[in-house]
Amino acid sequence: MPKPTTKYPAYILPAAKHLAAAIIIAAGIAEAALPQPAMAAEPSVASTATLAPETKALHVLNRLGYGPRPGDVQRVAAMGVERYIDQQLHPAGIPEPDTLKREIASYETLRMQPVDLFHTYGPMRRGQFGKPTPEDLKARREEARIIVEQAVEARLHRALESPRQLQEVMVDFWFNHFNVFAGKGLDHLWVGAYEEEAIRPHALGRFRDLLEATARHPAMEFYLDNWENTAPGSPGARGDKDGLNENYARELMELHTLGVDGGYTQADVISLARILTGWGIGGGGRFGRNNPQDHNDGGFVFDPNRHDFSTKQFLGRTIGGRGMAEGEEALDVLARSPVTAKHLSFQLAQYFVADQPDPALVDRLSKRWLETDGNISEILRTLFSSPEFWSPKVVGAKFKTPYQFVVSAVRASGIEVRNVRPMVGMLAQLGQPLYGCQTPDGYKNTREAWLSPDAMTRRLSFATAIGSGRVPFGRPEPENMRVNVKKPEAMARMAPDEANNDRPGDPVDPGPLMASYKAVLSPQTKAAYGVAAPQLRAATLLGSPEFMQQ
């Protein structure tokens, strides 16, 4: 992008005159020179010897996780990044702290099945006392808020505290890839279950399993309307379910698998919609409490009475009408397509390496994808040992998403979080509320999407609030501060409030932060750190360019 041609008056840079002085001071306090630029990258981790061990450690902590907590950089530098990567690819072998396990165990709605969630928290129906009153319904909706709240709390506590960092990153990556919006209809009941049942077990597993799990889950069936997708004129067609709905079929190809340029036509969209007629939610959305099949299939049901049994032409092949097996065949075709391999490889490379990933890397990843039949951890292994991942042009150069920024700032500060609501508020203010992305394409992860003047002033204000100890992470918030993804403005009010700074806590100790980041800090950052007031030192590091990027 060309630079602005606009010239600003000098007053827009009021601090320029201070800068020269700051740099002179810096000369006295600079602790170490910047790492030397590495030589041209070679195709193995071993050849990255030109990067300092702490720089390499910080790189894997940033990219495979949500950045270092105090002591992490030194620990990973000592054990070696290869071993760290290997451990992260096998999360089952990494013990989780008891405190986290207890925390997660306390969120009972995470362990509930979609059917039970519907019966316990879903819309009330006429019961033995007649029709529920509007007050009853409102009370029920209020009670149901606990589901999204527990999902949010579990997600943030795991991102902050789990040593299985890559697993947490991949849960977020795949949730975002197969996004559902908690604010759409019944999805507030199922968003936590969706992450637990459909995403988490497969986050480092096989793509085909992940695809199937999302396709069957009531959260996805509802979000993209496939639960109503019905063959016109079929025996089960009636009411709102009497015709085709292309929504899921289209996004399944455009977003989940082939990609928008994946070579399919509108005719393929219609064929896939017909193939998927009858895939839906147990009991047609009104779960039969006594139907054990609903429970066994996690709320998924295939209704042959609404299925189109005719023969379809799909992506140049003939799919004989035979019921649910057609959908399985279509998912096989989509999951194994080289076009899908390429689309997903691009997305992984964009997330983990660079906004515009090297096409050679994408090609190697898609080759690995096809060789391993979409084995996600094997593809990631290839990615993490690629020269592109270790290129000095890439290390420290990816602009963090709001989620990465907020989580990493709290981790780096070593803050023990008992109350995640300030983080919920920050994410809403920065435009990335958890479970709050309305559109099925999920949140972007590029600099272009997130870097803006407002984002900078806001991030720096949060860095200041966190670093100077003004955020009530340790205190419970009033009960009336509820998470409601339909009202991001209301959620944004949970963010630290500058106007309400009458209860400042202790500033974050900048020592461990400096120890984590000193290998990568520029002379300017060290200079600014050197002249910052003591209560703003941690904030200076959390707001530095080296912290905005990873």
Add this chain to the structure above:
Amino acid sequence: MHRPVSRRTLLQAAAAGALVNVLPIGRSGWAATAGVAGPKLVVVFLRGAVDGLNVVVPHGERAYYDERPHIAIPRQGGENGVIDLDGHFGLHPALRPMQALWRDGSLAFVHACGSPDTTRSHFDAQDYMESGTPGLKTTPDGWLNRVVAELPGPHGPTDALGLGPTLPRILTGRMPVAMLPLGRGAARPMAIDRPEVAANFDRLYAGDDSMSRAYQEGRTARSKLVVEMADEMKAADNGAPPPDGFSNDTERLARLMSQDHSIRIAFLALGGWDTHVNQGSAQGQLANHLKPLADGLAAFAQAMGPAWHETVVLVISEFGRTMRENGNGGTDHGHGNVMWVMGGPVRGGKVYGPWPGLGSAALYQGRDLAVTTDFRHPIAAVLERHFRLTDTQLAKVFPAMPKPSSDLGVMLKA
């Protein structure tokens, strides 16, 4: 706690020398550089593809009623009937607040308008409508940012204002853009407003890299807007926090734009139009979204005051929806749609654009309203008549735009 910093407090503090860094410029300083009143453009994007056939209803077409048995807007008058515009088209009854603007001639529509690219993907279609280059994905910037570049100087960091938390594609580009948060949070003080905090980060972001430039623009815009917002919120609400909502955001925008003439372009987006299921008719889901839109636009027109005479508002959406209702009482992704053109300079009270009709043969692929007007043509007409852009400049805003078959300049007063 909500405690907006009042302008008076800030100025008193500045006079005491405490805020020199955070507020290098007062409003009067800006007024001097901001220049005099001039043409303004506001673009409202309805994300998710609004059903244009139920917005400006072709109630004169029998096929409309035949193919939409559950969701058509009834022809009879009254509260739930279509509001007739010209005997053939009519407004959705939830758009009653727009009726006065239609009557006073400052509201027009372009029907069967849309993109020459036929994608039915929300994401691609929005991308094309925002880049201004249908079919071409590699365009790095948005057309509204390119418009800013073509406006006469001097340029400042609030030439273009986006409402919302993130920079939209349409405003992406080399010209600086200020973002204003929505809702009650807009004028809340932030740590960066404190001079010692600002000074700290000024040292880190003094360069010419992308983060530093964003920071510098953010600081300047913030200094300026915080003062104006604090002022207008106090005036408007007498200290009480305003409610969240579209009307509130548009009124706030109108007060900013009518006071501060440096803001020449504004953009905001509204979601919730992807009505695949239970769209409703005169009432229901679509109506529930149209009502606040109409209220917000009417409130904007009102609050602009005399500045309405130099303001054009465009309401656009990525594509229309299927002519026939689907099996779920909704509509699926279609093609042609309706564009709204409003404002003092508009020659309104008319539905522009050739109407292709809704007969089976006239429909695009037998299912969607056909596109007879390229969405770039009415926009280009506005840019040409309203901002006086030359053909060379228009070619920079919309490269490779085909020549229009009819002159849409007639939509604007001379």
